[in-house]
Amino acid sequence: GAGVSQSPSNKVTEKGKDVELRCDPISGHTALYWYRQSLGQGLEFLIYFQGNSAPDKSGLPSDRFSAERTGGSVSTLTIQRTQQEDSAVYLCASSLVGLAGDNEQFFGPGTRLTVL
Amino acid sequence: AQSVTQLDSHVSVSEGTPVLLRCNYSSSYSPSLFWYVQHPNKGLQLLLKYTSAATLVKGINGFEAEFKKSETSFHLTKPSAHMSDAAEYFCVVRDFNDYKLSFGAGTTVTVRA
Numbered sequence: 482g483a484g485v486s487q488s489p490s491n492k493v494t495e496k497g498k499d500v501e502l503r504c505d506p507i508s509g510h511t512a513l514y515w516y517r518q519s520l521g522q523g524l525e526f527l528i529y530f531q532g533n534s535a536p537d538k539s540g541l542p543s544d545r546f547s548a549e550r551t552g553g554s555v556s557t558l559t560i561q562r563t564q565q566e567d568s569a570v571y572l573c574a575s576s577l578v579g580l581a582g583d584n585e586q587f588f589g590p591g592t593r594l595t596v597l
Numbered sequence: 598a599q600s601v602t603q604l605d606s607h608v609s610v611s612e613g614t615p616v617l618l619r620c621n622y623s624s625s626y627s628p629s630l631f632w633y634v635q636h637p638n639k640g641l642q643l644l645l646k647y648t649s650a651a652t653l654v655k656g657i658n659g660f661e662a663e664f665k666k667s668e669t670s671f672h673l674t675k676p677s678a679h680m681s682d683a684a685e686y687f688c689v690v691r692d693f694n695d696y697k698l699s700f701g702a703g704t705t706v707t708v709r710a
Contacts, residue, residue: 512696524700584696588641
């Protein structure tokens with residue numbers, strides 16, 4: 482079946498511009514996660530959605546970062562006024578449930594963001 | 598709090614020889630442990646997972662890992678490396694009844710012909 486998909490696969494932007502990254506989770510998965518993979522920081526958690534609610538935004542690095550999820554499905558991660566240190570691969574994952582039960586996370590291919 | 602230490606940043610093996618990737622973890626509660634593999638320009642793929650059942654876990658592509666609570670380790674092994682095993686491998690921990698994954702820094706595996 483279809484896995485987690487992300488778009489765009491690559492994004493090059495200029496410093497100061499806003500960007501939107503999209504994630505389509507596996508159909509029926511109620512939980513959705515965003516992670517960031519960068520050279521200096523490794524893989525780090527950004528935010529977790531259960532349904533359309535985000536009970537944990539603790540990993541968002543600054544108030545320039547925000548995310549939303551609509552219809553319990555598609556999620557968008559928005560970075561405002563991008564900085565060079567935002568350059569990274571942004572990974573999205575989804576799982577059937579968030580807490581308890583079978584919450585194995587399935588990852589998308591990622592969006593590689595380059596801020597010039 | 599949970600954390601993971603991967604003891605080797607890079608491992609180089611010859612094709613057909615055993616592979617050992619070492620991982621130690623720290624967790625406040627009964628953890629779930631995972632190994633993920635990432636091939637160049639590809640997404641993360643789950644190799645195997647430990648969730649408090651059998652301590653010896655078998656995964657895909659001939660990999661297995663043993664959970665040793667006394668040593669807080671979860672080392673990944675494969676008896677015979679294949680060229681296609683060249684990739685980056687991540688050891689991951691999740692506290693019981695949590696959703697957040699904590700990743701190790703990764704181990705890059707190179708396979709020599």
